[in-house]
Amino acid sequence: MKNSAERLTEELNKKGLRPSHQRIKILEYLANHPCHPTAEQVLFEMKKELPTLSKSTVYKTLNAFVEAEMLREITIENNEVRYEYNLADHGHFKCEKCGEVYDFEIDFDISQPEELSGFKINDKNIYFKGVCKSCLKKKQNI
Amino acid sequence: MKNSAERLTEELNKKGLRPSHQRIKILEYLANHPCHPTAEQVLFEMKKELPTLSKSTVYKTLNAFVEAEMLREITIENNEVRYEYNLADHGHFKCEKCGEVYDFEIDFDISQPEELSGFKINDKNIYFKGVCKSCLKKKQNI
DNA sequence: TATTAATATAAACTTATTATTAAATCAAAC
DNA sequence: GTTTGATTTAATAATAAGTTTATATTAATA
Structure with missing residues (x-):
């Protein structure tokens, strides 16, 4: 674990957020997995560790983290907000088959357009859509 | 009008869509204005010309146009789909103050990222958010 | 321990979108 | 011109899904 509970507790304190068990666990999950879950996916995933975790806590927590600039909101589809811990500029690729979101490096220091x-x-946001390597491979095997 | 009703009628016929009055008018509006309206905004705008126009017609029409690759769907915010006639690659800027969406030219022929x-x-989609020139100007005048 | 904040639960809300169905429109044949 | 059949539209209602709220309970801090 790159991001220990201790370090994340400190991070929460710095941001003025009380480091509750739920907040630490949710932040720990996002900080240590290169994922881009929706609120629903966070709830599903974290229920394994926190069986009593509620929907409202997940929404409030994620919003608080975004507010505190600890997480970044990403919009690719119009019907879902995703969250990620990685605040550095990078692009996203969403596979139209499996729904997985991949990060990729791309130069964001594009000269400011004249317009x-x-x-x-x-x-600045860049996202691509298409079919990921893994889904393309599956298709060939049919 | 760059795009006459006649030309658009032909375009609809080519795509196998019956050139109804509503379809021609909606397409004409989008083809001759560099705008990025939501379905709701299309309805509001077109009601001026077509007072009986209904919500369902707007949704069906826009979806049919996207299906026929006559319009492009753009997703910037997670709670709204916007439509535009301009099919060429370009970036979008959405003003956080006034909500206006601006086009800008940008090189999309980025070398494919290693990942x-x-x-x-x-x-491929690129969108920026911020405050537009016009809203910045207003702010100064307060 | 007292105080304050956060969580759990369930219900309610919001809003874009779709389904339904009757009326209207259009194309084509008679 | 009229009839016929199919497509399109209008209007309303329904759907659906993500998100928020109210409240009682629980946990964290001083």
Whole structure:
């Protein structure tokens, strides 16, 4: 575990968030897995460790983390918000077959487009869609 | 009008869509305005010309146009789908103040990222968020 | 321990989208 | 021009899914 509960507790304290058991566990999960779960997926996953975890706690916790800039919200599809711990600029690829989201490195220091001169840019997003290697492989084996 | 009703009628016929009055008007609107409306905004706008236009017609029409690859769906926020006639690759900027969406040119021929080698890419999207020039100007005048 | 904040539970809400069905429109044949 | 059949539209209701709220309970801090 790169991110120990101790370190994450400290991180929560720094942000003025009381380090409850649930918050530490949820943050630990996101910090130590390169995943991009929806709120629903976080709930499903964390129920294994925290059987009493509730939907409202997950939503409140994730929103609090985004507010505190500990997590990043990503929008690829119009019907789901995903969360990730990785705050560094990078692109996302979503597989149309399996739904998995992959990270990829890409140069975000694109020169500011002429059309946006005088604009204040707060957030840059790049996402691709298609079929991932693993799903392409499956298809061939049919 | 760059795109006459006649030309659009032909386009609809080519795609196998009966060129109804509503379809022509909606397509005409999108083809001649560089806008990125939601279904709701299309309804609101077109009601001026087509007072009896209904929600279901707008949704069906827009979906049919996307299906026929006459319009492109764009997802920036998780709670709204926007539509545009411009099928060429370009980026989008959404202003967090006024909600307006702007187009900008950007090089999409980025070399395929290493992490995506072996992946099939069907769709590339780039969107920025921030505050547009016009809203920045307003702020200064307060 | 007292105080304050966070969680669990269930229910309610919000809102984009779709289904349904009757009426209207259109194309084509008569 | 009229009839016929199929497609499209209008209007309403229903769906569906993610998200939020109310409240009682529990946990964390001072």
